[in-house]
Structures are given as structure tokens and as C-alpha cells.
Amino acid sequence: MAKVLMKGNEAIGAAAIKAGCKFFFGYPITPQNELPEFMSRELPKIDGVFVQAESEVAAINMIYGAAGAGARTMTSSSSPGMALKQEGISYIAGAELPCVIVNISRGGPGLGGIQPSQADYFQSTRGGGNGDYRHLVYAPSTLQEAVDLTIEAFDIADYYRNPVIVLGDGMIGQMMEPVEFNEPKKRDLPAKDWATTGTEDKRRPNIINSLALDPAELEKHNIKLDNKYKAMEENEVRYEMYKTEGAELIFVAYGTTARIVKNAVDALEAEGIKAGLIRPITLWPFPNKAFNEIPTAKALVSVEMSMGQMIDDVKIANNGKLPVHFYGRTGGMIPTPEAIVEKAKEILGGGK
Amino acid sequence: MATEKIIMAGFGGQGVMSMGQLLTYAGMIENKQVSWLPSYGPEMRGGTANCAVIVSDSPVGSPIITGDATTALVLNLPSLVKFEKNLQPGGRLIINSSLIEKKAEREDVKAYYIPANEIANELGNSKVANMVMLGAYLELTKIVSVDTVIEALKKVFGPSKADLVPLNKEALSRGAECVK
Structure with missing residues (x-):
């Protein structure tokens, strides 16, 4: 496919649509606003859904819902907005749901500024949410890489049933570079037989939940999650x-x-x-x-x-x-x- | 050509962002490595705007231009004051002399004075002052061909604005004449 000149934020949005994302939920914040703007314009054209939520907390919980129904879904925000999403990310990791979350980060702490910053490294890699969870964090350096990694992020999320973060900064979001949207390589992905899509009286209900009051059960769940994280450490490391x-x-x-x-x-x-x-x-x-x-x-x-x-x-x-x-x-x-x-x-x- | 690092600056509405995008687009069409980085932040209408464009034969490293700009196109006085120091020795300083009376202070850069607004007004549309500036720049560097810029322009404008292409073409050529 021919190269096109795009802003980083828009290129990430276009990559998500290319990857089959049809549901976007977000709340405005600089310097990532072109991303939800792009999705609001493009998703209706492919029978997708764009919702500007009432807050970042609402948006991440809409992601929880859409992901629970088996959809490919994404949200995006910037640093302080990402801080608000952390509770939801922990729940999504606990309930083992796939989704892609984009952080076009800015300076902090608090509201901070809007210029490029990498001060969300701890937030991204240690998790701002509670509990023993991990998620993959991609850090693209060029817009082409942002496109390729965003497309791949959806497959990785589905494969491991886990949220994936794409971490850029204001410069990645705002700059323009030529990008190509290549066909992603096909992965064998497990069927989403866990999704809450309606039983039609043919099976027992699927339950999406992160509450586990029995400590023995929860420990078993934690060990299961940890095995996934170990597999990611084994298979998904990338560097140049x-x-x-x-x-x-x-x-x-x-x-x-x-x-x-x-x-x-x-x-x-x-x-x-x-x-x-x-x-x-x-x-x-x-x-x-x-x-x-x-x-x-x-x-x-x-x-x-x-x-x-x-x-x-x-x-x-x-x-x-x-x-x-x-x-x-x-x-x-x-x-x-x-x-x-x-x-x-x-x-x-x-x-x- | 090794690497051209161009700063374009003016006030909001002078078309510095679109001029930069056009050059970037044209570079892409000619299979060069390109990047376009805007200033962004809380700005008011009529406030300052600038972008950094890199056109190169090798992959673009940092898209930021600090002290090593090969060219600065400045369309208003604050831009001259702000960006003259960012030029590397021997760099080009292309000044919109219609709006800037001040001369270049540095003696180690090559200054060109283009009455861009006057030429644009002669052409009947003050909005093409940016294209006059770009025309001068293209003539000086030949970094991409004027034809490619026109091709990029057609893609950016789309078919509905095709009637604006001749005016822009004329503006580019009048800008070029200033430095021939």
C-alpha cells in the first residue's frame, strides 16, 4: 500500500481501525485529541461506535464492557487521564479482558503541562492500579512503528486476554511522518468463547468478574495470571x-x-x-x-x-x-x- | 542533498503549518525521508505558529531542530527574532520583507528578503504569501521540484479547489524570481 503523510495521533487511530477496532471510548485531553477526533469521524463510517464518555473513569469502564462482549476496543488519553483509568485497567487485567490503551503522555505530576514527557514510565510499567498484574507496554519511536505496534497490540491483547498499552508522547502524537498500513501477519488466536454475548439458552452464562473472595481461589487465579506474564516475558520482548x-x-x-x-x-x-x-x-x-x-x-x-x-x-x-x-x-x-x-x-x- | 532542516514561522493564519506540510508531502512523493513537527500549545488566534520540517536522503533521527537549521523561513518579526539564532553557520534566512523591516543580525548566514505580501497582493490574494516564500526556498535549494509541490498541492486541496492551483503555481514562480 502507498505511503500516506499523517499525524501520529491520527495514524494510531487509523491503525486501530485497520486492526478491526470498532469501539472507541474516550475523554478529551491534550496532546492526544486528534486521536478521538479521528475515531469520531471514521468509526461511524464502518458501523463502529465512538462515545465521548463523561470522564476517563467512565471511558475505561466502557472498555471493560465492550471487551467483555468480545469486541476489539480501544481508549486513549494522556498522563493525568491515564492516572484516572488505572482502577479500570486493574479490573480489566483481573477479569482477563483484551483491550488497547494509548497514552500520549505529557509532563507531570498532577495536571502538569502538555509538552512531550516520559514521566509515565513507572505508571506504565509498574501499573498504577492495585494487585498483582502486568501488561505489555509498547513504546514506538517512529510513526511507522506506532502504526505497526498498534495493529499488533490488538492481536497480543486477544492472544493473552490482557490489556496492552501503547505509550507515546506529545511529539509522537503531534508530528507527521509517512506511514504505510501493511496487512498484519495472521496469528492463530483462540476463540472468544468466554465473551458475554448471550447464551441463547444453549450454554451456561459466561461471567466477567474480578472479585474472588476465596483466598485459595484467588491465589490460583494469581498464579494463572503470572504464568501469562511469564509467557509474555519469554515471547514478547522487543528491542533495537x-x-x-x-x-x-x-x-x-x-x-x-x-x-x-x-x-x-x-x-x-x-x-x-x-x-x-x-x-x-x-x-x-x-x-x-x-x-x-x-x-x-x-x-x-x-x-x-x-x-x-x-x-x-x-x-x-x-x-x-x-x-x-x-x-x-x-x-x-x-x-x-x-x-x-x-x-x-x-x-x-x-x-x- | 544530505539533510535539509527547515524552520517555518509566522503568525497564525499565514499558512506556515500548511506550507510545511506541503513541503513534507512533496518530499514523501519524491521518496525522501521526511518529518513535520508543529509547535503546539495554548495559542491564541493571531499568535505565533511554527513547524520544523526535515527532508533527507537518510532516515530522520530527531525531528526537532535546535541549533542546526539549514534554513529558516520567517514571515513576521517575532519569528525572525526567535529563530535567527537557530541557524547553523552558512544557513539561509528567508525573510518576509513586506512585514519585517529589520535586517538579519548574523553575518555568518545568507539572508534573502522577499516582499511576499506585496507579491501576493499583486496576484490578487494575500493568502498566497506563504507560497511566494516557499517558491523562493525551492529555487534556492531545489530540494524537491516545483512540479512535485504542485502535485502535493492538488492532493491537499482536492478536486473542489482545483481552480486555486494556477494561483499557487504563479505565487511559487514569483517567489523563485526574487532569488534568481
């Missing part, structure tokens, strides 16, 4: 290695920041300094194994648009082997390649 071969200094960065770090890596290369980048594409599960593929590295630097959140996972993956440094800008400020280059030189002791 950029110029890591022979590199002395390894940056770790995702999403928008990874693009900026690539510029810094190229600039360092031009000066004869060997640096590389580990770019996690899944933030959870985190690509721990990537850290076994950098035998020449002398130090790690986590670069984030936050005060340092992913650095915790970098330290876990590194397991004490190398010194771990940090460089970050926050509040909607975006790191420059020049500042990252300076940081690299400082770490390597070559700064003048």
Missing part, C-alpha cells in the same frame, strides 16, 4: 540495538528520546567515540537480555525525559556489572543531541 557493536558507552533510551540519542551516537561516531544505543521497544517486558549483548561496554547511560525512572530497570538488567549514569530533561523540555554528546564525553573522561 543501534551501533552497539564495539561500543564503549551504551545509551538506553526509548520513544522520542531514542531518536535524539541516535543523532548523538552519530555525532560521537564522527568524532571517533564509540557509543551505541539499546532501544527498548517493549518497556514491559524490559529487554534484559539486550544487556548481555554488549561485551565491549564500559558504562551505561539511561537517557529519559523524566528525572530518572527507566534507570531502575536498566540497573536491574545490568545486575551490577557496569556503572549506570543518567541524563534527563523533564517538564516538557527535550534533551538536545549536543547535551547528550557532552554527557557522554564527561562519562568517558574525554571532556574538554
Whole structure:
């Protein structure tokens, strides 16, 4: 299919429709508004449903309902709106329902600002909701990747019966790049025989529920969920290695920041300094194994648009082997390649 | 061509966003690597607007342009004041001299003065001042062909506005003449 020039928010919406999403529930918040706007315009054309809910809490519970009925469904929001959705996400994970949730994040805490930020790493990977649950977090770095991962997210959600988060920031949402909508590769997905679609008196009712008062039963359920999460850790980890071969200094960065770090890596290369980048594409599960593929590295630097959140996972993956440094800008400020280059030189002791 | 990093800036309504999208679209048609990044935020009508466009032969890294713009197209005074410093040495500064009396301060950049609004008014439509500016830029860089920009324009306008294509074509060509 031919390339089209689209805004990130719209491209994610178009990708969802391509993946068969027919039900969208959301509540406006900058910088993701073009996404629900796109869905409100496009979903009625394919007999889909768009609802602007009365709040983020209502929207995520509408997702719970639509997913429970077996539909492919999506919601989107930005940081403080995502905070409001956390209870619903925990219920959806507990009830084992598939759905896709997009966070085009902004600076915080609280209402914060509207410029690009990566301060929702903890919220996304640790879960703001209660209980022992996990969900996949995709962090696209380009709009093409945002499209591909959004399409795939629906299959992954159905396969594991679990919510999947697509995490971008204001820059991914607002910028335009050419994108292609390729046919997704077909996966064997289990039938949704658990969905509450009406018994027609032919079977026992299906029940969608996250309440389990018997501790023995709940423990069994937790173990079942944990086995799913282990399977995701085994099968769904994704990352990119950029110029890591022979590199002395390894940056770790995702999403928008990874693009900026690539510029810094190229600039360092031009000066004869060997640096590389580990770019996690899944933030959870985190690509721990990537850290076994950098035998020449002398130090790690986590670069984030936050005060340092992913650095915790970098330290876990590194397991004490190398010194771990940090460089970050926050509040909607975006790191420059020049500042990252300076940081690299400082770490390597070559700064003048 | 290696990488063109262009800042386009003016006040809301001057068409800087659409001018940027047009160039991005044209770059895509010519199979170049492109990105378009708008400023976004709480703005009022008549407030400032700008976008960063990258057109390159290699994949676009960061879509943000900080201190290494190859060209800045500035359509009003605040944009000149704000973005002159973002040019790399030797960069091009294309100034809408109809609305900006001030000259370029830096001596390490090449400045071009285009009376874009006057030319647009001569053509009978002040809204094509942006296309006059773009025409000058295309003539200077040949980054994409004018024909491709026209092709992109037809796609953006759609069939209902096909009658506006000749006017825009004329505006591009008048802009080009200013720097020939």
C-alpha cells in the first residue's frame, strides 16, 4: 500500500481501525485529541461506535464492557487521564479482558503541562492500579512503528486476554511522518468463547468478574495470571540495538528520546567515540537480555525525559556489572543531541 | 542533498503549518525521508505558529531542530527574532520583507528578503504569501521540484479547489524570481 503523510495521533487511530477496532471510548485531553477526533469521524463510517464518555473513569469502564462482549476496543488519553483509568485497567487485567490503551503522555505530576514527557514510565510499567498484574507496554519511536505496534497490540491483547498499552508522547502524537498500513501477519488466536454475548439458552452464562473472595481461589487465579506474564516475558520482548557493536558507552533510551540519542551516537561516531544505543521497544517486558549483548561496554547511560525512572530497570538488567549514569530533561523540555554528546564525553573522561 | 532542516514561522493564519506540510508531502512523493513537527500549545488566534520540517536522503533521527537549521523561513518579526539564532553557520534566512523591516543580525548566514505580501497582493490574494516564500526556498535549494509541490498541492486541496492551483503555481514562480 502507498505511503500516506499523517499525524501520529491520527495514524494510531487509523491503525486501530485497520486492526478491526470498532469501539472507541474516550475523554478529551491534550496532546492526544486528534486521536478521538479521528475515531469520531471514521468509526461511524464502518458501523463502529465512538462515545465521548463523561470522564476517563467512565471511558475505561466502557472498555471493560465492550471487551467483555468480545469486541476489539480501544481508549486513549494522556498522563493525568491515564492516572484516572488505572482502577479500570486493574479490573480489566483481573477479569482477563483484551483491550488497547494509548497514552500520549505529557509532563507531570498532577495536571502538569502538555509538552512531550516520559514521566509515565513507572505508571506504565509498574501499573498504577492495585494487585498483582502486568501488561505489555509498547513504546514506538517512529510513526511507522506506532502504526505497526498498534495493529499488533490488538492481536497480543486477544492472544493473552490482557490489556496492552501503547505509550507515546506529545511529539509522537503531534508530528507527521509517512506511514504505510501493511496487512498484519495472521496469528492463530483462540476463540472468544468466554465473551458475554448471550447464551441463547444453549450454554451456561459466561461471567466477567474480578472479585474472588476465596483466598485459595484467588491465589490460583494469581498464579494463572503470572504464568501469562511469564509467557509474555519469554515471547514478547522487543528491542533495537543501534551501533552497539564495539561500543564503549551504551545509551538506553526509548520513544522520542531514542531518536535524539541516535543523532548523538552519530555525532560521537564522527568524532571517533564509540557509543551505541539499546532501544527498548517493549518497556514491559524490559529487554534484559539486550544487556548481555554488549561485551565491549564500559558504562551505561539511561537517557529519559523524566528525572530518572527507566534507570531502575536498566540497573536491574545490568545486575551490577557496569556503572549506570543518567541524563534527563523533564517538564516538557527535550534533551538536545549536543547535551547528550557532552554527557557522554564527561562519562568517558574525554571532556574538554 | 544530505539533510535539509527547515524552520517555518509566522503568525497564525499565514499558512506556515500548511506550507510545511506541503513541503513534507512533496518530499514523501519524491521518496525522501521526511518529518513535520508543529509547535503546539495554548495559542491564541493571531499568535505565533511554527513547524520544523526535515527532508533527507537518510532516515530522520530527531525531528526537532535546535541549533542546526539549514534554513529558516520567517514571515513576521517575532519569528525572525526567535529563530535567527537557530541557524547553523552558512544557513539561509528567508525573510518576509513586506512585514519585517529589520535586517538579519548574523553575518555568518545568507539572508534573502522577499516582499511576499506585496507579491501576493499583486496576484490578487494575500493568502498566497506563504507560497511566494516557499517558491523562493525551492529555487534556492531545489530540494524537491516545483512540479512535485504542485502535485502535493492538488492532493491537499482536492478536486473542489482545483481552480486555486494556477494561483499557487504563479505565487511559487514569483517567489523563485526574487532569488534568481
